[in-house]
Amino acid sequence: MQQLVMATNNEGKIREIRPMLEGVEVLALKDIGFTEDIPEPYFTFEENALAKAAAIAAFSRKNVFADDSGICVNGLNGAPGVISAHYSGKRDDEANLQKVLSELKDVTDRTAYYKAVICLVWDDEVYYFEGICTGRIIEAKQGEGGFGYDPIFVPDGYETTFGELPLTVKNSISHRGKAIRKMVEFLKIRSLPE
Ligand code: IMP
Secondary structure, three states: OEEEEEOOOOHHHHHHHHHHOOOEEEEOHHHHOOOOOOOOOOOOHHHHHHHHHHHHHHHHOOOEEEEEEEEEEHHHOOOEHHHHHHOOOOOOHHHHHHHHHHHOOOOOOOEEEEEEEEEEEEOOEEEEEEEEEEEEEOOOOOOOOOOOOHHHEEEOOOOOOOOOOOHHHHHHHOHHHHHHHHHHHHHHHHOOOO
16 A cells, blocks of 8 residues: 655644545654654745655655645735734634634625645655635634634535535535645556556
């Protein structure tokens, strides 16, 4: 079975990604003995995803993928974007989401999109897979599921938030689901006999 290291400590991401990678043995950072925070100092999803994947590939000498993602709110000029994880100044989902709600108080355009960029380091080559999910930010939290900004994000075509929708539905339309499925297709082709 193919082995892949998932370069993240984010439990929300791990919960979502594992069921989408059937047939692949997914190793978490703790499985490879990596216990530090991985720096993500850049201003694009692509650069941060590469920084995370490359750091873990160098540590483990295995094939690795990293997801860098965030939510971009159009009425806030794309914020929080790449700093979604610590928009309030700390890594605190509730404080981050409340900051977005308060900044949107007098803003009419509440459309937004989630973006995920996956960087795969496979046999020392680098590949990228991207997914976007459009929707809007509602005025108050609804639902306890998901993570991050999910209780305030309603995807296009739905009336309920990602915090209310079952994980299988979220994965079928989410930014991360789209990016992961592209990577899965790539891995299937890669593992065909030559
Ligand atoms: P990073 O990729 O580690 O920089 O962090 C991504 C951050 O973006 C998360 O901590 C969340 O705040 C936000 N985010 C990304 N994807 C999702 C999602 O699917 N649901 C909710 N929040 C998300």
